[in-house]
Amino acid sequence: MFLVTEYGVCENLRKLEITGVSCRDVYAKLLHRYRHILGLWQPDIGPYGGLLNVVVDGLFIIGWMYLPPHDPHVDDPMRFKPLFRIHLMERKSATVECMYGHRGPHNGHIQVSVCLGSLRHHRRSGGRQEEFRTWLREEWGRTLEDIFHEHMQELILMKFIYTSQYDNCLTYRRIYLPPSHPDDLIRPGLFKGTYGSHGLEIVMLSFHGKHARVTKITGDPNIPAGQQTVEIDLMHRIQLPNVENLCNFNELSRIVLEAQEQVRQEQQRQEDRTEDGEGSGPPTEVREPENEGAAPLKEEPVQFVLPVGVSSRNENYPRTCRMCFYGTGLIAGHGFTSPERTPGVFILFDEDRFGFIWLELKSFSLYSRVQATFRNADAPSPQAFEEMLKNIQSLTS
Incomplete structure (x- = not known):
């Protein structure tokens, strides 16, 4: 049930029994592992930008590129095409496939990168990770992992890097709806x-x-x-x-x-x-x-x-x-x-x-x-939305 309520998975999960993949595998190796990339993103493609919507679709995670309708039909619905998909080919790990290009699906890679803007200023001059973790436990009574998972949306400016055969390497920055x-x-x-x-x-x-x-x-x-x-x-x-x-x-x-x-x-x-x-x-x-x-x-x-x-x-x-x-x-x-x-x-x-x-x-x-509905795209706070605007504007300032 948690797969449906938390991630909107509507697929009949009994189909997993045929593939030999358990619900635990889907949650731990696919949905939970890649949960941070769900939502809206803007690619860093020179002045052109773009709109990427990463969603759970059945037992896949799919990145859809959203494109405006053909000029000048501004009232027409948005066009979209798949950029990548993530799924469990086997029980060991999830597989990232690039959907872009005429050769069909081929291997891709996603690297999630975060900037702990509110935490980096507390790092001691020595800069050693263990000293930093010790300071957090002594001063806050918390671990870095606790703080990161509980307050991630408000403390980070997140980006992920997507690498494929055609795109080489593209950086995507998170976008929140206002x-x-x-x-x-x-x-x-x-x-x-x-x-x-x-x-x-x-x-x-x-x-x-x-x-x-x-x-x-x-x-x-x-x-x-x-x-x-x-x-x-x-x-x-x-x-x-x-x-x-x-x-x-x-x-x-x-x-x-x-x-x-x-x-x-x-x-x-x-x-x-x-x-x-x-x-x-x-x-x-x-x-x-x-x-x-x-x-x-x-x-x-x-x-x-x-x-x-x-x-x-x-x-x-x-x-x-x-x-x-x-x-x-x-x-x-x-x-x-x-x-x-x-x-x-x-x-x-x-x-x-x-x-x-x-x-x-x-x-x-x-x-x-744009009449499309976007999941996982609401700003966690007004401050986070303002920081997002500053972040995307700073790329071209």
Whole structure:
């Protein structure tokens, strides 16, 4: 029963009797041994990144590479293909097989590596392992193994290295799904988004107090995976003009640049108060722009249309939206050169779709929720999720 409740094994375990492999072998040599690699991972492949989901599938552990749908069909389901599988060929040990390539399954190797970030600072100057273990027993009354297994998810930044005939050696870093709060604008998670000539990419929407962030899980030579592609200022809602005026790009540009200037002035006042020793103080009241002929600022859907001159990879975008916010988008030259944040507008269409108009690029990105369900992917704490974001972003900083 523990195989079903802990690992989701739905296979008829009586089939094991035919192969001569016991439940104990499956648990000890397969599921328990490789339990740390279950969940979501991001490969370290230059700027491109990716999404790997490692799951228990019957009596196998399989690593599935998740790919966006074909451009520009952002609402289509994700594509996926097997990268590797682990199973018990015999009772002695588990076998790792690479599923990638035209020659069929062949031998692979997985090495799990962890960084005990919270523990490494307690290591004595001599650095000898036995002294460290003795110190833990004396000071904490615990063994290193006890601490590691009880608090592993909160104390480590985990990665595993996967070696195969074709990939040579790839490093994968763990990804957590963002924590969800009742006051979030929509449910956070993974989305597919259009990025012009770069096609569809996978991003993660997360909420951080007064701001929301869209982080790239897959990337391109301009903006690599791990970078924060869009930031939304939830304190500055934008009231779009009615549809007739919205068709005019200059009108939209004026509204967004006014919001940008308001944000700049508030930041300057905040810095002045800090220099004067007044502390942070209460937030400045948000002033909604007064737009002639503007549609009412409501949460119920209002009509939406892209301004003339704004390019969109997908013309099948929603024609109504719930609300809009000022935001900034990250742009850069090839090789992530001269990166800068430029103004834009975040458009919330519904629970599963949002968009972003890049003012400087005169382009529109449409994002659609990834509907797949992922096990073993929740962050153990908000702090662990924040550390994960810093970890994947540091690879390209």
